[in-house]
Amino acid sequence: MLEIKDAVAVITGAGSGIGEAFAKYWVQRGGRVVIADVIPENLSRVEKEIVKLGGEVQSTLCDVTKEEDNRRLAVLAIETFGAINLVLPCAGIIKDGLLLSTDRETGKVNQKMSLGQFQSVLDINLIGVFLTIRECAEQMINSGSKGLLCLMSSTGSLGTAGQINYSSSKAAISVIPKVITAEFFRRNLTGRIRCVAVAPGYVATSMVKGMDGKALNKILDDVPIGRLIEPEEIASLVCELFRNEAIAGEVFFIHGGLRLGSRG
Ligand SMILES: NC(=O)c1ccc[n+]([C@@H]2O[C@H](COP(=O)([O-])OP(=O)(O)OC[C@H]3O[C@@H](n4cnc5c(N)ncnc54)[C@H](O)[C@@H]3O)[C@@H](O)[C@H]2O)c1
Numbered sequence: 211m212l213e214i215k216d217a218v219a220v221i222t223g224a225g226s227g228i229g230e231a232f233a234k235y236w237v238q239r240g241g242r243v244v245i246a247d248v249i250p251e252n253l254s255r256v257e258k259e260i261v262k263l264g265g266e267v268q269s270t271l272c273d274v275t276k277e278e279d280n281r282r283l284a285v286l287a288i289e290t291f292g293a294i295n296l297v298l299p300c301a302g303i304i305k306d307g308l309l310l311s312t313d314r315e316t317g318k319v320n321q322k323m324s325l326g327q328f329q330s331v332l333d334i335n336l337i338g339v340f341l342t343i344r345e346c347a348e349q350m351i352n353s354g355s356k357g358l359l360c361l362m363s364s365t366g367s368l369g370t371a372g373q374i375n376y377s378s379s380k381a382a383i384s385v386i387p388k389v390i391t392a393e394f395f396r397r398n399l400t401g402r403i404r405c406v407a408v409a410p411g412y413v414a415t416s417m418v419k420g421m422d423g424k425a426l427n428k429i430l431d432d433v434p435i436g437r438l439i440e441p442e443e444i445a446s447l448v449c450e451l452f453r454n455e456a457i458a459g460e461v462f463f464i465h466g467g468l469r470l471g472s473r474g
Pocket residue numbers: 222223224225226227228229246247248249252272273274275299300301302303334335338362363364365409410411412413414415416417418
């Protein structure tokens with residue numbers, strides 16, 4: 211079992227939501243954090259709050275879509291703390307819409323999802339994660355660090371109407387732990403660096419709380435536990451996946467019993 215005490219977590223998208231909650235959860239258990247986000251005000255607020263909690267923290271602006279920003283982030287973690295033990299890429303966005311919308315009267319297509327709307331989600335949720343884990347894993351290997359790459363997938367990975375961009379990005383994320391585990395196995399690295407993904411259902415962060423009350427109530431009708439998942443419940447799962455070294459290459463759903471798959 212790995213110890214959280216003194217372990218170093220690199221967290222992108224740490225300026226709010228799951229990333230923020232995880233950073234606080236981790237330092238409260240003795241871990242150290244390198245936090246990154248694109249919104250400076252949020253990043254410095256979270257940094258101050260972590261210091262108040264008595265946590266050791268380094269923060270840096272990082273746009274995960276930029277190769278150089280990810281490289282700087284990974285190098286900064288090593289320069290500051292000498293190791294990277296957990297990588298949690300939480301930077302992510304949604305831009306929901308239908309592939310094609312039709313006019314109610316004519317039945318003809320009156321709107322299409324733009325290339326920009328599709329691509330911007332893939333750029334952050336998939337390419338960004340690829341760059342973050344590539345740069346961090348390089349530093350982990352070269353510094354002799356031991357730990358976990360824990361990706362954020364989603365129940366949307368199974369296909370949610372209105373989210374062709376988001377669902378595609380999360381389906382791709384779900385396959386990455388298998389690929390990395392197989393590749394690292396061949397290089398005798400899997401005993402040192404494992405890779406998994408967590409796939410949450412509806413979590414109480416701004417991504418979900420921003421929805422109008424009616425849409426939110428409709429969602430909650432489908433959740434057997436009858437409420438949103440708390441970000442700390444995701445954090446608790448990630449900590450267990452980190453500690454338990456028998457776990458590798460798998461996707462772990464955490465959704466309060468949500469019925470999975472699109473019902474149209
Ligand atoms: N909230 C949910 O219900 C839910 C469910 C399943 C999966 N997830 C996933 O969990 C992750 C975190 O989601 P959240 O709910 O905490 O969202 P959130 O919106 O609260 O936080 C996302 C953070 O990412 C940052 N970000 C956006 N673009 C960035 C970029 N280019 N570079 C760096 N940072 C950037 C934002 O500034 C924000 O601080 C996402 O990958 C999301 O898809 C969320």
